Amino acid sequence: MEISFTEKDLQFRGQVRSWIKNDYPAHIKQKQNNGEKLSKQDIIDFHKALSLQGWMGYNWPVEYGGTGWSSTQIYIFQKEFGLAGCINILPFGVGMVGPVIYTFGSDEQKKRFLPNILNFDTWWCQGYSEPGSGSDLASLKTKAVKEGDHYIVNGSKTWTTLAQHADWIFCLVRTETTEKKQEGISFILIDMKTPGVEVEPIITIDGEHEVNAVFFTDVKVPAENLIGEEGKGWTYAKFLLAHERFGIAVVGASIRQLNILKDIVAGLKNPNLERKITELEINLNALEMLELRLLSDLENGGHPGAESSILKIRGTEIQQRLTELFVEASGEYALIYPGPHGHSNNQPAGPAHAAKSVSKFLNYRKASIYGGSNEIQKNIISKYILGL
Amino acid sequence: MNLNYSDEQQMLRDQIQKFCESDYSFEKREAIIKSDNGYDKDLWKMFSELGWLSVPFKEETGGLGYGPVELTILFEEFGKVLVVEPYLSTVVISGSILDNSNFSNKSKLIGSITSGEKHISLAYIESNQTFDHSSPSTTAISDGNTLVVNGMKSLVLNGGNADHIIASVMLDGEFALVLIDQELSGYSSNSYPTVDGQTCAEIQLENVSVPSESIIAKGEDAINLLSEAINLATLCISAESIGCMTACYLKTVEYTKERRQFDQPISNFQVLQHRMVDMFIETEMCKSLLYKAMLECDSNEPTKFKSVSGLKSQIGTAGKFVSQQAVQLHGGMGVSEELLIGHYLKKLVAIDSLFGNSSHHLNKYISS
Numbered sequence: 001m002e003i004s005f006t007e008k009d010l011q012f013r014g015q016v017r018s019w020i021k022n023d024y025p026a027h028i029k030q031k032q033n034n035g036e037k038l039s040k041q042d043i044i045d046f047h048k049a050l051s052l053q054g055w056m057g058y059n060w061p062v063e064y065g066g067t068g069w070s071s072t073q074i075y076i077f078q079k080e081f082g083l084a085g086c087i088n089i090l091p092f093g094v095g096m097v098g099p100v101i102y103t104f105g106s107d108e109q110k111k112r113f114l115p116n117i118l119n120f121d122t123w124w125c126q127g128y129s130e131p132g133s134g135s136d137l138a139s140l141k142t143k144a145v146k147e148g149d150h151y152i153v154n155g156s157k158t159w160t161t162l163a164q165h166a167d168w169i170f171c172l173v174r175t176e177t178t179e180k181k182q183e184g185i186s187f188i189l190i191d192m193k194t195p196g197v198e199v200e201p202i203i204t205i206d207g208e209h210e211v212n213a214v215f216f217t218d219v220k221v222p223a224e225n226l227i228g229e230e231g232k233g234w235t236y237a238k239f240l241l242a243h244e245r246f247g248i249a250v251v252g253a254s255i256r257q258l259n260i261l262k263d264i265v266a267g268l269k270n271p272n273l274e275r276k277i278t279e280l281e282i283n284l285n286a287l288e289m290l291e292l293r294l295l296s297d298l299e300n301g302g303h304p305g306a307e308s309s310i311l312k313i314r315g316t317e318i319q320q321r322l323t324e325l326f327v328e329a330s331g332e333y334a335l336i337y338p339g340p341h342g343h344s345n346n347q348p349a350g351p352a353h354a355a356k357s358v359s360k361f362l363n364y365r366k367a368s369i370y371g372g373s374n375e376i377q378k379n380i381i382s383k384y385i386l387g388l
Numbered sequence: 389m390n391l392n393y394s395d396e397q398q399m400l401r402d403q404i405q406k407f408c409e410s411d412y413s414f415e416k417r418e419a420i421i422k423s424d425n426g427y428d429k430d431l432w433k434m435f436s437e438l439g440w441l442s443v444p445f446k447e448e449t450g451g452l453g454y455g456p457v458e459l460t461i462l463f464e465e466f467g468k469v470l471v472v473e474p475y476l477s478t479v480v481i482s483g484s485i486l487d488n489s490n491f492s493n494k495s496k497l498i499g500s501i502t503s504g505e506k507h508i509s510l511a512y513i514e515s516n517q518t519f520d521h522s523s524p525s526t527t528a529i530s531d532g533n534t535l536v537v538n539g540m541k542s543l544v545l546n547g548g549n550a551d552h553i554i555a556s557v558m559l560d561g562e563f564a565l566v567l568i569d570q571e572l573s574g575y576s577s578n579s580y581p582t583v584d585g586q587t588c589a590e591i592q593l594e595n596v597s598v599p600s601e602s603i604i605a606k607g608e609d610a611i612n613l614l615s616e617a618i619n620l621a622t623l624c625i626s627a628e629s630i631g632c633m634t635a636c637y638l639k640t641v642e643y644t645k646e647r648r649q650f651d652q653p654i655s656n657f658q659v660l661q662h663r664m665v666d667m668f669i670e671t672e673m674c675k676s677l678l679y680k681a682m683l684e685c686d687s688n689e690p691t692k693f694k695s696v697s698g699l700k701s702q703i704g705t706a707g708k709f710v711s712q713q714a715v716q717l718h719g720g721m722g723v724s725e726e727l728l729i730g731h732y733l734k735k736l737v738a739i740d741s742l743f744g745n746s747s748h749h750l751n752k753y754i755s756s
Contacts (some may be wrong), residue, residue: 042492065731084739105613129720132648132651132720133649134720135649135650135654135719136649136650139649139650139651158720159720202726203723203724203725203726204724204725205724205725205730205731205733205734206722206731207725211720269745272747272750272751273747324708327737327740327741328745328746328747330741331741331745331748332513332543332741332742332743332744333543333741334583334737334738334740334741334743334745335543335579335582335583335584335588335738335741335742336543336580336581336582336583336588337580337582337583337734348542348580348590349515349540349542349590350515350542351545358583358737360736361737362583362723362730362733362737365715365716365722365723365730366720366723368716369716369720369722369723370721373716373719374716375657375659375660378659
């Protein structure tokens with residue numbers, strides 16, 4: 001056994017750190033340092049900068065324009081970005097639909113969609129959950145009926161993250177009513193500008209507009225936008241969900257938050273809180289080591305599967321716990337709630353982190369619900385690892 | 389021993405419950421929060437007419453002569469529908485300070501509270517303090533028949549609507565509570581929304597000239613009035629929290645029976661059943677601590693402060709557990725602003741933060 005990275009990997013880490021230090025867009029860094037809200041354009045600028053560096057396809061093979069990095073390099077890249085507090089790379093294009101397209105799509109589709117993902121000219125969103133289909137995703141009802149060389153799509157999707165900014169949506173739709181509900185599902189790409197697509201905001205308890213309901217009324221989608229075979233959508237969806245789970249532990253970002261919290265608490269003389277933070281730190285060490293074990297397994301030819309569900313469960317629990325401890329560190333000032341837009345010219349007295357702590361605490365309640373709720377993750381472990 | 393509510397107490401609960409069910413819908417609450425004052429003046433008038441604003445006051449000052457038990461009934465019911473009207477700040481906190489004081493003008497002021505005409509808020513928190521409120525940096529200097537007050541108060545509950553504040557000051561070097569009219573020159577306030585849909589203010593006092601008869605109490609008396617009021621308020625919000633927790637588990641049970649996934653109601657899944665059982669158990673344990681604390685407050689036992697700290701410490705942890713699980717079991721719907729469930733979480737976070745969080749009260753319990 002050997003716990004340290006190779007010289008080559010360390011060199012790579014140096015490159016990533018140097019990019020973050022020198023090439024991460026300065027105007028975004030400034031806004032983040034001041035605690036300002038980022039605009040749509042800021043998010044685009046960040047992805048464009050990444051693209052310019054050739055790192056947008058960080059998890060893609062070279063033949064599709066990706067970096068061809070090893071799993072260890074991807075791990076280092078994600079961790080460093082988290083540690084430095086960079087904006088999250090939006091997963092919908094590069095992390096989700098991209099790999100589905102290059103794995104299951106036609107040559108035509110690869111040519112048409114992949115370059116726009118890598119240069120971030122297309123903003124993608126994910127059309128999976130429906131009002132009646134959350135954990136039981138396969139029960140989805142949005143229908144696509146073939147008419148000539150088009151599909152006519154009717155139905156609705158919900159909790160669609162950042163659909164208000166998206167150019168395209170990838171959807172799971174029902175093309176056939178089958179005995180086994182997984183078998184009638186297809187994977188289709190829809191231009192958000194198509195007549196009949198409507199986006200309605202859903203405001204969450206932190207007052208933010210991050211998720212949406214998306215409605216489809218007689219939306220005419222060219223048949224060439226179907227990925228792979230009709231009725232095979234569930235297979236592609238499962239492939240994609242497996243992609244979504246790796247990296248969901250967000251160890252880098254949690255270490256960063258932990259260090260910020262420790263600085264805040266250092267002056268408070270609150271042994272109770274210090275003990276809670278220490279317990280969390282030990283949990284975070286365990287999570288980081290678990291991720292490295294899975295990574296090592298992967299690099300040595302193994303196929304870790306359901307174990308990644310532990311990363312999702314523990315990763316989100318730690319994220320949520322961190323937000324709780326930030327609230328606790330704010331004391332009575334956690335009461336003030338400036339809402340999503342804050343009072344930038346009119347800051348109330350009290351610790352600067354207080355108002356943001358509560359918003360983040362509320363926002364992160366989603367983490368144990370999205371990406372397959374933590375209850376579903378436990379079902380996966382019990383079925384595939386414990387054989388129950 | 390009898391741990392059951394009397395008929396009279398039960399009647400009070402029924403009356404409040406009826407109001408909450410018929411006059412305090414989610415939509416109405418949303419509209420009240422968005423309104424200018426952040427509370428409903430007509431409802432406040434109605435509270436007065438129903439006698440609710442007179443509940444804790446002594447009969448000789450025009451009150452109903454009820455005590456902590458009746459207050460907790462009211463707050464538990466308010467918690468179930470998340471009433472945002474400023475009962476805590478005006479009636480409980482300021483009311484308790486005035487009613488227990490020897491302040492010359494107290495009958496008139498209490499009359500203006502019970503009639504619903506006036507709001508009075510306690511201003512005792514300053515940004516440079518943690519939880520020691522006995523040596524404020526706000527000063528009052530005697531100058532003939534007036535006091536000149538200077539300082540900055542924060543987290544003044546309902547401060548934006550207050551006609552008067554009761555400010556903690558160092559009066560010529562001695563701790564004191566002073567009544568200050570918001571119309572006086574040099575008084576300015578800045579109001580902020582709180583996480584539970586109410587408001588609080590920062591109040592600046594700049595050379596405010598206050599008549600010297602505005603001193604409510606000084607020294608040890610003033611410190612006792614303050615700690616009695618905060619202790620009672622802590623008991624009240626703990627009761628409110630139990631109302632929230634009760635609503636959380638009931639609404640979650642109802643929702644899981646309706647929500648179907650995998651061709652069955654999700655309430656069929658044992659893991660969720662046990663989770664809801666845990667939510668129920670936590671609520672019952674807190675309710676038991678509430679009984680202990682409220683009865684000790686009612687008979688003014690010397691242990692009442694310790695019991696309230698034990699209760700508040702437990703409420704903080706249990707409240708977050710219950711409301712977080714309610715959100716989790718509602719899935720995405722739980723984090724939507726359009727459902728009451730997420731608002732219980734916000735309320736329980738606010739309650740944990742108010743008057744010292746779980747950790748703070750655990751420390752207080754250990755040292756008392």
